Amino acid sequence: MSDQNPTAPRPASSSSTVAGEGVIPEFAPAPEGQHRRYAVAGTGHRAGMYVDAILGEHADVATLVALLDTNPGRMAHYEAVASEALGHAADLPQYAPDGLEKMIAEQSVDVVVVTAPDHAHAELVARVLAAGADVVVEKPLTIDRPGCRRITGAVAETGRDVVMTFNYRYAPRNSSLRQVIASGEIGQVTSVHFEWVLDTVHGADYFRRWHRDKKNSGGLLVHKSSHHFDLVNWWLGDVPSRVYARGGLKFYGDRNAADRGLGARPARGTGVVGDPFTLDLTNDPRLKSLYLDAEEHDGYLRDQDVFGPGITIEDNLSLLVDYRRGATLTYSLNAHSPWEGYRVSVNGTAGRAELEVVERGAIALDDEGNALLDPSATPTSLGDALRPEGERLLVQKHWERAAEYPIPDGIGGHGGGDAILLKDVFRRHLRVSEDALGRPAGYLDGLRAVSVGIAANQSLVTGLPVMIADLDLGASLEADL
Numbered sequence: 001m002s003d004q005n006p007t008a009p010r011p012a013s014s015s016s017t018v019a020g021e022g023v024i025p026e027f028a029p030a031p032e033g034q035h036r037r038y039a040v041a042g043t044g045h046r047a048g049m050y051v052d053a054i055l056g057e058h059a060d061v062a063t064l065v066a067l068l069d070t071n072p073g074r075m076a077h078y079e080a081v082a083s084e085a086l087g088h089a090a091d092l093p094q095y096a097p098d099g100l101e102k103m104i105a106e107q108s109v110d111v112v113v114v115t116a117p118d119h120a121h122a123e124l125v126a127r128v129l130a131a132g133a134d135v136v137v138e139k140p141l142t143i144d145r146p147g148c149r150r151i152t153g154a155v156a157e158t159g160r161d162v163v164m165t166f167n168y169r170y171a172p173r174n175s176s177l178r179q180v181i182a183s184g185e186i187g188q189v190t191s192v193h194f195e196w197v198l199d200t201v202h203g204a205d206y207f208r209r210w211h212r213d214k215k216n217s218g219g220l221l222v223h224k225s226s227h228h229f230d231l232v233n234w235w236l237g238d239v240p241s242r243v244y245a246r247g248g249l250k251f252y253g254d255r256n257a258a259d260r261g262l263g264a265r266p267a268r269g270t271g272v273v274g275d276p277f278t279l280d281l282t283n284d285p286r287l288k289s290l291y292l293d294a295e296e297h298d299g300y301l302r303d304q305d306v307f308g309p310g311i312t313i314e315d316n317l318s319l320l321v322d323y324r325r326g327a328t329l330t331y332s333l334n335a336h337s338p339w340e341g342y343r344v345s346v347n348g349t350a351g352r353a354e355l356e357v358v359e360r361g362a363i364a365l366d367d368e369g370n371a372l373l374d375p376s377a378t379p380t381s382l383g384d385a386l387r388p389e390g391e392r393l394l395v396q397k398h399w400e401r402a403a404e405y406p407i408p409d410g411i412g413g414h415g416g417g418d419a420i421l422l423k424d425v426f427r428r429h430l431r432v433s434e435d436a437l438g439r440p441a442g443y444l445d446g447l448r449a450v451s452v453g454i455a456a457n458q459s460l461v462t463g464l465p466v467m468i469a470d471l472d473l474g475a476s477l478e479a480d481l
Contacts, residue, residue: 140226140453
């Protein structure tokens with residue numbers, strides 16, 4: 001199964017193939033011949049996970065019937081992927097965005113998987129719903145207030161289904177923390193501290209591609225942090241009410257490079273040797289096919305210099321978030337750390353829970369000075385002794401010693417959550433029982449997650465706290481709680 005980001009760490013929790021007891025929901029057998037017809041809108045790297053799932057494990061319940069993108073080169077890539085999987089020419093119909101409604105009608109599409117750039121989500125989701133199909137949408141739901149209102153309006157008008165793909169909910173380490181909190185073992189939650197660090201391979205990647213322009217992605221507070229804000233909302237079973245944010249672009253970008261005297265930089269990474277901040281697209285066959293070979297169609301560069309001009313997103317961010325029932329979240333995100341992972345501390349009236357995850361302990365360099373995306377491929381892995389990759393959840397009640405809470409194995413990427421998420425995406429109608437952890441997410445969950453990022457972006461501009469209710473996002477965040 002394709003990972004959504006080739007620069008992300010590949011820890012052991014993302015490579016396990018046998019899940020722990022109780023991790024995978026129980027599903028009924030698929031009825032013979034009952035397939036939902038899927039189209040994919042946005043055929044960049046993120047689409048790969050869904051295309052592979054439809055053509056592979058979930059081919060008994062799903063059929064890929066069409067592709068939609070602005071770039072015919074990227075659609076040709078997935079035509080080739082589908083043809084190889086099927087053993088014959090797939091001949092998938094291909095459409096440009098202005099043909100979305102035509103695609104849904106002509107191909108009798110039941111569901112459109114939206115994996116387009118974030119700024120396009122609102123329009124695509126609203127149009128799909130109006131055209132009579134359901135939606136599976138990659139996070140984030142959308143990037144701004146108008147996008148939220150457009151989607152909530154379309155859901156209200158059509159009554160159709162929108163599934164959010166919050167795969168981090170399905171990672172057993174995160175669902176284990178939810179179990180601890182929901183059990184009441186640490187009492188009523190009073191505060192959460194959440195620190196996420198992205199390293200100078202994965203974190204840098206957001207500054208190479210379209211995400212670097214805030215009008216496309218909403219910045220990391222929306223694109224990346226919507227994962228994290230959703231986790232906190234889900235862990236607490238609560239909704240955010242007020243946000244105060246500080247941050248800025250302090251490491252990447254041309255101004256910071258000049259201030260640190262980095263000197264002349266290559267405009268792009270392909271062909272560059274000995275620079276750990278560059279990405280050579282020829283080193284990854286999938287990236288080469290999707291982007292380098294497709295440049296002729298739209299001029300999009302996937303490997304721009306992280307210290308180049310035109311970067312408008314932040315790389316250091318700190319938030320204070322108030323929740324409706326009184327808990328407070330302190331959150332920080334750093335996109336230029338030497339290691340990657342996160343720490344979560346949850347304080348309650350009866351004790352404290354602490355989750356620590358190291359996804360990549362250090363970035364190794366090869367003999368030419370290039371960053372190795374997978375340090376396990378080398379004889380030695382930096383940081384193993386003092387910062388070993390792994391995960392640990394500790395629970396300590398008042399007047400007691402700390403105890404380690406067991407974390408079962410997952411399957412697939414994103415901490416063992418991807419493959420389990422995909423089962424829910426494609427087989428939710430076959431579930432034997434409701435998910436006790438409440439992992440499946442809908443558009444309201446997506447709205448709650450982006451509400452924090454949207455409010456934080458406003459706070460960055462004004463320097464003031466922002467009440468989420470004042471954003472008027474088109475629906476009540478408390479609607480289904």
